[in-house]
Amino acid sequence: MNVHEYQAKGLLREFGVAxxxxxxxxxxxxxxxxxxxxxxxxxxxxxxVHAGGRGKGGGIKLAKxxxxxxxxxxxxxxxxxxxxxxxxxGKVVRKxxxxxxxxxxxxxxxxxxxxxxxxxxxxxxxxEGGMEIEEVAEKTPEKILTVLVDPxxxxxxxxxxRLGFGxxxxxxxxxxxxxxxxxxxxxxxxxxxxxxxINPLVLTEDGDLVCLDAKLNFDDNALYRHADIEALHDPDExxxxxxxxxxxxxxxxxxxxxxxxxxxxAGLAMxxxxxxxxxxxTPANFLDAGGGADKEKVKEAFKIxxxxxxxxxxxxxxxxxxxxxxxxxxxxxAAADELGVTVPLVVRLQGTNAAEGREILARSNLNITPAxxxxxxxxxxxxxxxxx
Numbered sequence: 039m040n041v042h043e044y045q046a047k048g049l050l051r052e053f054g055v056a057x058x059x060x061x062x063x064x065x066x067x068x069x070x071x072x073x074x075x076x077x078x079x080x081x082x083x084x085x086x087v088h089a090g091g092r093g094k095g096g097g098i099k100l101a102k103x104x105x106x107x108x109x110x111x112x113x114x115x116x117x118x119x120x121x122x123x124x125x126x127x128g129k130v131v132r133k134x135x136x137x138x139x140x141x142x143x144x145x146x147x148x149x150x151x152x153x154x155x156x157x158x159x160x161x162x163x164x165x166e167g168g169m170e171i172e173e174v175a176e177k178t179p180e181k182i183l184t185v186l187v188d189p190x191x192x193x194x195x196x197x198x199x200r201l202g203f204g205x206x207x208x209x210x211x212x213x214x215x216x217x218x219x220x221x222x223x224x225x226x227x228x229x230x231x232x233x234x235x236i237n238p239l240v241l242t243e244d245g246d247l248v249c250l251d252a253k254l255n256f257d258d259n260a261l262y263r264h265a266d267i268e269a270l271h272d273p274d275e276x277x278x279x280x281x282x283x284x285x286x287x288x289x290x291x292x293x294x295x296x297x298x299x300x301x302x303x304a305g306l307a308m309x310x311x312x313x314x315x316x317x318x319x320t321p322a323n324f325l326d327a328g329g330g331a332d333k334e335k336v337k338e339a340f341k342i343x344x345x346x347x348x349x350x351x352x353x354x355x356x357x358x359x360x361x362x363x364x365x366x367x368x369x370x371x372a373a374a375d376e377l378g379v380t381v382p383l384v385v386r387l388q389g390t391n392a393a394e395g396r397e398i399l400a401r402s403n404l405n406i407t408p409a410x411x412x413x414x415x416x417x418x419x420x421x422x423x424x425x426x
Contacts, residue, residue, distance in 0.1 A: 045270045198215045
């Protein structure tokens with residue numbers, strides 16, 4: 039689960055991390071009041087959406103007076119903000135964060151995430167603050183510093199020293215970084231975060247380290263332990279199809295392609311997406327129906343897939359282990375019939391009661407193309423999508 043910048047900074051403040059003072063506003067008038075209350079010479083008006091690159095899209099602007107903050111907020115609120123992370127459709131801005139300006143001497147990057155291969159937490163830092171870390175990794179990987187933290191021992195002072203001196207900080211700033219890292223690490227562990235990213239971490243002209251922008255992601259599977267974090271969820275920032283899928287216990291992620299996918303099991307779903315790409319197509323979604331898929335859930339899955347107007351063909355790829363292929367086949371037939379599915383449909387059934395499932399599909403007299411192997415399924419659905 040993602041949270042907004044203002045929510046992230048509220049959490050960081052709880053853990054002793056230095057952040058500028060700021061206030062949330064949902065109207066231009068509130069933005070003016072916020073800027074006046076802050077009393078800073080310069081206020082920053084920031085669009086609050088779940089996406090990076092807001093400044094490039096015109097979602098972050100400087101105001102030199104409360105009146106100007108009001109004017110800028112009126113321009114930002116209600117706009118469709120398009121950034122490299124939103125896609126061409128963009129995101130509607132419903133709230134802004136008005137923050138006191140900072141006198142910036144330098145910009146750095148700092149993040150904590152899980153390194154699954156090492157079974158440790160990785161703290162990543164770079165002198166290239168404000169840049170996309172992926173771009174830095176590709177073009178100047180030598181500018182990325184990484185230290186691994188054993189979760190049994192936690193973050194230690196030497197981690198801060200290694201990163202701080204590697205970033206070119208002075209002794210006083212390294213001491214500040216130690217406090218910074220301690221707070222970030224405690225937040226990561228105690229709130230079951232999956233990512234804590236500070237970009238940029240700024241060094242002010244007064245020599246202080248301050249979090250200027252923050253991105254926090256939390257493990258959905260641990261939200262039952264954190265009612266306070268779950269309360270920060272903003273449904274306006276999520277794909278309506280993904281929200282609908284969650285209600286019926288389906289794992290759905292919308293993608294940019296034109297081939298809808300319904301698969302049981304995350305691993306098989308990922309392999310299915312890969313096979314579609316190998317065969318020259320592009321998947322429209324990831325959808326894991328899970329091991330408990332039944333007739334009704336299959337129908338609901340079809341409804342969600344078909345809400346995407348870009349879908350030109352659908353691939354159903356089921357391996358019957360816990361789930362029975364004949365029940366899936368009944369669900370596919372019912373969904374295709376009741377929903378009036380007109381796009382080409384390719385179905386691959388393997389495992390428990392697969393033969394019975396294929397027989398049900400054959401008797402349906404619907405336009406369903408069977409497939410035996412994953413490769414065959416990929417080739418047939420890609421050809422169907424291109425023909426459509």
